[in-house]
Amino acid sequence: MRLYNLMKSRFGFLNWWPGDTEDEIFIGAILTQQTTWSNVEKAISNLKGSQALSVSTLSSMEAAEIEKLVKPSGYYRQKANRLRSLSSTIISEHGSLDGLLGLSPKALRETLLKMKGIGPETADSIMLYAAGKPSFVIDAYTKRIMHRVFGTPPGIDYGSLKAVFESSLPRKLALYKDFHAQFVELGKRYCKTKPACGGCPAAPLCQYANHGFSVSSSAAKPQNAKKRASQ
Structure with missing residues (x-):
């Protein structure tokens, strides 16, 4: 949850998805x-x-x-x-x-x-x-951020990364919604295709920001993925 808390402390609670019905x-x-x-x-x-x-x-x-x-x-x-x-x-x-x-x-x-x-x-x-049913959304921002911050394999399949989050987070609707929204906001502001690491709230945890590279897929250890998602 540390990553989530770092993002939320910067962006606040994000009321996403916009839509009245x-x-x-x-x-x-x-x-x-x-x-x-x-x-x-x-x-x-x-x-x-x-x-x-x-x-x-x-x-x-x-x-x-x-x-x-x-x-x-x-x-x-x-x-x-x-x-x-x-x-x-x-x-x-x-x-x-x-x-x-x-x-x-x-x-x-x-x-x-x-x-x-x-x-x-x-x-x-x-x-x-x-529908208001907890089901964690994995998008391009999520994959990119998880790869750069924790070194999860860049080519990890959708279901595997989804399982990492759903097995390590409390199954709470508001948390799932806001965690996804935080990833989107971080991806738009800082973790772009060309990263803008200066001032990024995820920097204290980020391998890319601290070492100038992200861990390769071969170096990432699947057994640690669950722990990373909960940070």
């Missing part, structure tokens, strides 16, 4: 794929302005209509088709988004991962922020 969070999780959040906000604003920010509405819209609204998010044809298809599936198989999100955590994750266009990161984001 489960529908907005679900739709945002699809739109944020392969783009920045600022672009997603523009698309969300368009959908909201057209009263189309709901799964039930999107399920009955033509893809061409959705394309115009989500264009700022990039890959808009793909995302429009994906939103329409996912929304239609949810309505036909679960009756509503609430019906889907009300499944047990295991059933919900399995169901989401079977849907075309939803991978592990998107599924866990939907579970954590829309």
Whole structure:
């Protein structure tokens, strides 16, 4: 927990994910794929302005209509088709988004991962922020920070790193949400592709900041990964 506490002491509690409804969070999780959040906000604003920010509405819209609204998010044809298809599936198989999100955590994750266009990161984001079920999200920021700070292998697979966090942290919804948000904030401000280590709150723990390099995957010891995540 030390890493989390260092980040939180700098950034404070981060009220992430932005979204007023489960529908907005679900739709945002699809739109944020392969783009920045600022672009997603523009698309969300368009959908909201057209009263189309709901799964039930999107399920009955033509893809061409959705394309115009989500264009700022990039890959808009793909995302429009994906939103329409996912929304239609949810309505036909679960009756509503609430019906889907009300499944047990295991059933919900399995169901989401079977849907075309939803991978592990998107599924866990939907579970954590829309459904309110503790499921730790692993994103590019998390992988990069864990590699530089603790030397976890840069190519570690999603499930393995997720298991490290979930086996070492208290299973608390607020903690999972804020820990992920702290990683995002640290990644945007300091632990960028080209790191800006000066003033980084994680520096006291960071192997990269203190030694000018990150531990290679061969040097990282898997048996210590659980301990690192809890720091």
